[in-house]
Amino acid sequence: PRLSPQRLRAAVHYTVGSLCQDVAEDKEVQFSKQTVAAIAEATFRQCANTGKYIKGCFLILCRHAKRSTITTEDVKLLARRSNSLLKYITQKSEELASSNMELKEKK
């Protein structure tokens, strides 16, 4: 079932709030509620942009690559414009891949 946009917004807002709390403690600053709200809305809308990109990927995949599943390679493409971000995402994806391998081996 599709979640309503407002329900998704509320979940994003809650999560952004707790992430902001971590940053606030770390940097010893305070975020106003309005700031948290603005970051939450920006995150929500960024996901809409990303979602659109992913949908675009999906169409291309179906037509050309004959893949029908979004993979980590597609996610890496999202970060292609920043070397730092690309490195970070690539590292995370390798970590994930190796821990998945370990899990499989245990089975």
Add this chain to the structure above:
Amino acid sequence: KERRCQKQTHAHENWALSPEEFETWDRLYRIKESDGIKEPVLPRVQFETLGNLEEPTNPKDEATQELSLWEWRLWQSRPFPTWMVEHSDRCHHFISLMEMMERLRDEQGDCSYEQEIQSHLHMEDVHVGRDKSRCSRTSSM
């Protein structure tokens, strides 16, 4: 005249400016010290929470003017006119966000956005009592 035309097309096959083009650029567009204006540069992207791999920003150079994407923010809460290229979805999202911030700016204490969506929160959608290490301090990278 024909010869001149041919010569021009020939020069255009190069990636670089022809001597004539260079002369025009040098005379009309090139920024020189005597112009009394600073060389415009775009700000470099920096990630606060990631190890930075991007080229370091030049130390504040007296001769350059860093272009600001922020200075005229009060103008950014409605679409600017377009020509040939329409605003993208991403651009419209940005405008709505600026509009929203404009509205929230004057609020004191309670936040209208929060009050509006709070009733839609389902706790099963979020991580409660998240593991602190999960939102890893990437700044240590």
